[in-house]
Amino acid sequence: MKLVVQVKLLPTPEQASEVAFERGEFKNFALRKHAYDTVKSRWGMGAQAAQHVIKKTCDAYTTLKANLKAGNLGRPGSKRYRRAAEKPIAFRPESAQPYDDRMLSWQIPGRTVSIWTTGGRVKNVAFTASVEQLATLALYRKGESDLLERDGRWFLNATCEVPEAPLNTDPVDFLGIDLGIVNIATTSDGEILAGRTLNRIRVRERTLRTKLQKKNTPSAKRRLKKRRRKEARRAKDINHKIAKHVVAEAERTGRGIALEDLTGIRERVRLRKPQRATHASWSFAQLGSFIAYKARKAGVPVVHVDPAYTSRTCAECGHIDKANRVSQAWFACRSCGFVDHADRNSSRNIRARAWELWRRGAQSTAPDPPRTSRSGTGRKRSITPSDARCASPAP
Template sequence: MKVVVRVKLLPSPEQAEALQATLHACNRAANAASGVAFTTGATHKFALQQHVYAALKVKFGLSAQPAVRVIGKVADAYTTRTAHLDKGLLGHKGSKRRARSEATPIRFRPDSAQPFDDRCLSWQLDARTVSIWTTRGRMKNLAFTGSPDQLKALAEHHQGESDLIVQDGMWFVSATCEVPEKPLNTEPTGFTGVDLGIVEIATTSTGQRHAGRILNRYRRRQNRLRAKLQKKNTKSTKRVLKRLRRRESRRARDVNHMISKSIVERAERTGHGIALEDLKGIRGRARQAKRNRYTLHSWSFAQLRDFLTYKARRAGVPVVVVDPAYSSQSCSECDHTSRRNRPSQAVFACTGCGVVMHADTNASRNLARRGEIVWNAGRSVSRPCPSL
């Protein structure tokens, strides 16, 4: 299983300047290669390399391996755009957006990430330094830092290329690690349903409830602060806004990591699988008042689902995705379905059997039952009887 480990570099001012010059040179070369690929139609790596390899080395001062990495980055970008066009993610056929995308070559920002292989970037884990190629020569003894888990993953499982990234003036290296997975539990004792929401970020059928009150208050506070600073619109407020960038997303990411870790650890300990609801397209389906739209669109349910999925894979916990239709209106005890079963957002009161419980707990139990049905249906095999 591939996992990306990001560590923070600690360059001196001179080293940071050399890294910046390297990124800019690589992305100028990528833009030149992208123009050739768009003009000639040579968007595959080997065909594009025959057109631009020598020119990239001479004109932009790239060595052999960095030039190959630049060509690979451009080829991958065109492959991704073709896939997005086929799926309709860039507009339907005949739309202006699709026509604009097809009529222009792909452009790379000056600070776009640049991939390096082991010939261009090597790790000295004991000394906590890396050696990296730059346009000003090989840079050695570039210090980095990371958490103990990240350093352990790098030491034991690093495999493949790494990306040099600059973000808000900070430098990072994202390394690919091939982490072994535990054997999948093919005989789960049951399934844990996970109901996702805004008021309660995640509620499980086993009794875990992760409230979103603190995170939602933080988001509202950050939103008010941004509006206040944007209204003032001075140089100092712009500096503060720049410093506050991504702070909210980092907080939400940390919360989602803690929630997913807790759910997966409990499922692994109890031998359960995990049943998740399929919320794809919910932002387009849900109807919200204008004052509530920010809350809906800042809801990072897809990120939490991704975290749950990859942590479960590492732990060998089976995960199934089920249809959430009417899970909040159906009684988990008698299966009676009615809108009147939800007198309020937090309360579920069945009008059929009279059971009363928290609404998210009831929905998570329905998801758990559906997950078990989906798992058993997927494992069943129908074979024709042998002829006598």
């Protein structure tokens, strides 16, 4: 399976450079004939870099065409559709730049890289990484790496071919996971994972952002920029830890993992205004994808079930009643009198549905692991408008 290891570069000011790309057409080989010499001469690029620029442009148009055909950019004739289709594609200056082994070499023991720029090859650029990341890079790195800039910092995303464990086709049971807002994840074993602390931090961050936006002073803008994406990074870290724990527990006990299929829940649910921000911050899809790809790596089967009435159904007798859900935290069956934590009751129903599906022959739904977009394909971000420029070294 393919995983991406991200390392942070620590360049000196002389080594930092901007990344952008040259204007292109739709067909790869046709564009090479038309633009190859111009790209090389105008920007002083080597042959390999020039071909990467052309390929990235062509792949971006391929992605745009597929998005238009699939209706991802609205109906033909709509304002959004015309804005995407009638303008040439443009790449942001900080968009990712692909590097292969001819343009980038890794010195993993010394934690440095040698990287090509339009001003020549820059050697001994230091990077920082954890011990686990270094081991993964040393053993499994294969293929292209992406150079990207974010908030003034430089990162390399390296593709690694990591071997998968054989899929457990005979699980003894399933570990049901109920995903929620107050409690991010609750297992059918009764374990409640995170929730309240993260929600308190989100409320505090949201209040602070509102105050700073109202001030609108230069110092307030600096603070807003500094705190940008901080909440998302914290939530991502918590989701990784939860996913790792859930998969490890399922692997240890020989069970599969049962998740709810929450696709489209944002469109289906109507909320009062005070609840909208909290619901919009709920990163259930990210947590689900983390669990799925970690499970695939560990050989643990994953089954997604219909979430309908899991919170109203008694896990003991199967009685369904809206009144069974006494409060956010508690479940009390009106038929048999069974009382349990509401999220644990839901996770038990999810486990039972997954086990029934598996016995009927359902296959594991663990997908390929998520990958940071290869810059040539444009899969990570939608690309629309005009020309592109290529990397130029900082003075």
